[in-house]
Amino acid sequence: ETITVDNSLGEFFVKASPVDFIDSVDLLLVLGGDGTLLSSVRLLEGEKIPILGVNLGSLGFLTIVQVDEFEEALTNTLNGNYQIDERLMLEGKIFDENGKVLVEEHVLNDVVVNKAALARIMDLRLMIDGDFVSDYKSDGLIISTPTGSTAYSLAAGGPIIFPSTNVLTITPICPHSLTNRPIVVCSNSEIEITLNKMHTDIFITFDGQKGYRFSSQHILKVKKSERKALLINPKLKNYFEVLKEKLKWGER
Amino acid sequence: ETITVDNSLGEFFVKASPVDFIDSVDLLLVLGGDGTLLSSVRLLEGEKIPILGVNLGSLGFLTIVQVDEFEEALTNTLNGNYQIDERLMLEGKIFDENGKVLVEEHVLNDVVVNKAALARIMDLRLMIDGDFVSDYKSDGLIISTPTGSTAYSLAAGGPIIFPSTNVLTITPICPHSLTNRPIVVCSNSEIEITLNKMHTDIFITFDGQKGYRFSSQHILKVKKSERKALLINPKLKNYFEVLKEKLKWGER
């Protein structure tokens, strides 16, 4: 088994199509922060290559190996002393008024609808499995995986969702109606979002990295992706230890 | 098929053991509020009798049929135009220091640890599947089913959980540490709660109806019950319509 780590990997990785190297790769080592790992997952396009995330800065929720733990993590992994966490991903599609797919993205964290800084409050409609759920007057809406629950959704007031659960979380951003609380639904729910009014400067963002303009002619549909992210857990710490360290639990 | 509704039912029901009438009952009609339905579920002791809840006051989350919809709901039900929502329940057991079971209760909404009005803040420990999660300095902790997510947990800041999901929610009550946010875990998680210090006047409450004193010698274990509550949904409204009406969604 071979693990390649050289300086040109980043550049190679970005330029290459996954088909170019997939056959020769057993494991993808991601050095950086959570953002780097998110974009690596996207670039894999669903190929079943496990990822070991090493955080070069402070601890991440996804890159849970710190630099000083790297040797131990790698040893564990090469010795087979690891488990693979299969993480649920979301597929987001933007349709035009004729039902044509304009955009298809797959994310590990979240699909976010939000407004530009100077835009007025948006009025959007949420449907789940064809049922009307609610209209939201808010700054936006976050559809997150369990993995993404500790990212933007948490900042917007959402709950912490254990990664192995089969649920999606829908968290409004600064809702005008104080009763519009975060909602957790089955991961096989099909979520549909439309804008109730003409709005300018509304955007859909995938994992906080790719953005598209959203208009009242569009429909955003989000559901569980057929892709999974395979995160290598070299058994150095469990999920709650990561939470505790990141959220400074128990220190007050 | 026979449905018996007479004035003495309530009294009969309370006095009788379910084994006395189970063979002759196809459906349990509960007239009252959500509290009445919760106690009916407990009295059924796991017998698989579907329940139709009719709310005599304002709309409930469990008793979703209003009085003026009763006839239609009953007609639908008798004509087979209904579905049965199988709702996850929790089993809570209190153990003494020798591992002996002192209490076993099964709930549809929640198991709550909380402190008396004059008691000092409590310091409790949460373990999940044998892993240490966190110590909580708080007024208490709520372990709720998806059904119970819209009851006490919501008031304490928890998310709304769609009833058919397979998750449990752990919501702290007035936690000192602001980072101790609600946690959602798989429904097959085994939750264990102990008190870190001698406390007086700590109680465990089951569905807000039965209470027991909790001391530092005790262990509270909560997991998915083998029982299910079978709620008849006579197809008059879906879950989100109930939510919308109860929470006054979309009115501001």
Next chain:
Amino acid sequence: ETITVDNSLGEFFVKASPVDFIDSVDLLLVLGGDGTLLSSVRLLEGEKIPILGVNLGSLGFLTIVQVDEFEEALTNTLNGNYQIDERLMLEGKIFDENGKVLVEEHVLNDVVVNKAALARIMDLRLMIDGDFVSDYKSDGLIISTPTGSTAYSLAAGGPIIFPSTNVLTITPICPHSLTNRPIVVCSNSEIEITLNKMHTDIFITFDGQKGYRFSSQHILKVKKSERKALLINPKLKNYFEVLKEKLKWGER
């Protein structure tokens, strides 16, 4: 005493400088929503003309007279049966790196720093009266008057502040650190905000209506304005009745 209400007022008002009509106006009648009243206050440029706000749509927090109450409100006002609520306003100034004032605005609701939809999380620094308070990693920060507490700040998790108090509220928008809670300070505090990093697409918005780009060379300073908004309260309802109606209090 004369009150002029004619069709051309709106246009006149926008075009005219307040000095053109100030001497002949005893009372400004604003027909519209809260947004209309906010811009009217700004156009008055501090002139001490009392405003009677009439809401043509649903009840507002500022335009508390409904159309069907208009006659009574006007009668009360003309008969002297009213009080004038003197509302605290904020002065916001943007300085460049040489200390030159680029922008000066006066607001009745709030001064908001927020990021564009596709921008990365911002890292800003808050100083109060020259003391370092905190760095915020968030989507933004809201500085609001008591009057503005029920607008954007409330949606972002801020408290409801009674209008006659002498305080300012600083509410973070989706803060990464869960302990960064809303802060209430004396109204004579001087607030200073700077960006810790180069950011693109950060904006400062005044009363949600006027926006300016904010960069790491700039300093935003916010303090109590010498201007006051004078809102006529024709004694039809008190503040808590408005709150109750707007927030649907007591209905669940």
Next chain:
Amino acid sequence: ETITVDNSLGEFFVKASPVDFIDSVDLLLVLGGDGTLLSSVRLLEGEKIPILGVNLGSLGFLTIVQVDEFEEALTNTLNGNYQIDERLMLEGKIFDENGKVLVEEHVLNDVVVNKAALARIMDLRLMIDGDFVSDYKSDGLIISTPTGSTAYSLAAGGPIIFPSTNVLTITPICPHSLTNRPIVVCSNSEIEITLNKMHTDIFITFDGQKGYRFSSQHILKVKKSERKALLINPKLKNYFEVLKEKLKWGER
């Protein structure tokens, strides 16, 4: 000037009436945690003796001097290099149905109405300055001073209030209605709380230390006390530095 610190002080202090030693004391040195300081303030019964709080454990919000800073703090104080923070206190009175005062207490942090662990949800009414504000279905209500805003009120979702502001905060505990948010009012407001229904096991707690039973025949009135707490600030750190350390600000 003399400062007496001897082992018998605590006992003396508890037994003695303030009138016994007031003439010979220039400064009260409180060694312990915030709870110790709260009870010292109560025992002073309004006598204008400044207090220097030294925390023997972890940093407190009130006892801001740590053990290792004690010498510096004392030196600063004796050299006159300090300021006295005059802190607003609340007077709480419980009246019976004939208007007779049953209880009068003065607090530095908060007056809390809450229910026993096994009690049903309470339904209380809040009036301010004679105006009806709202009925609350909740576990209770906290009336806090600015000083108390970082104690129980913060855990219940209240804002952080700068100590020198002239406001009171009213924070519901686990309100059923999600729109019942914390309210900040002028410190000269007169707050009145009654129970809408017969309840058993409702209590009023003063600074978390003294508790009295509250019934539907009683009226609780809370307003600004004529007493002030005089806290010595030996200029080692400002309020925001205390907040930062206690709340772990800026660490995520």
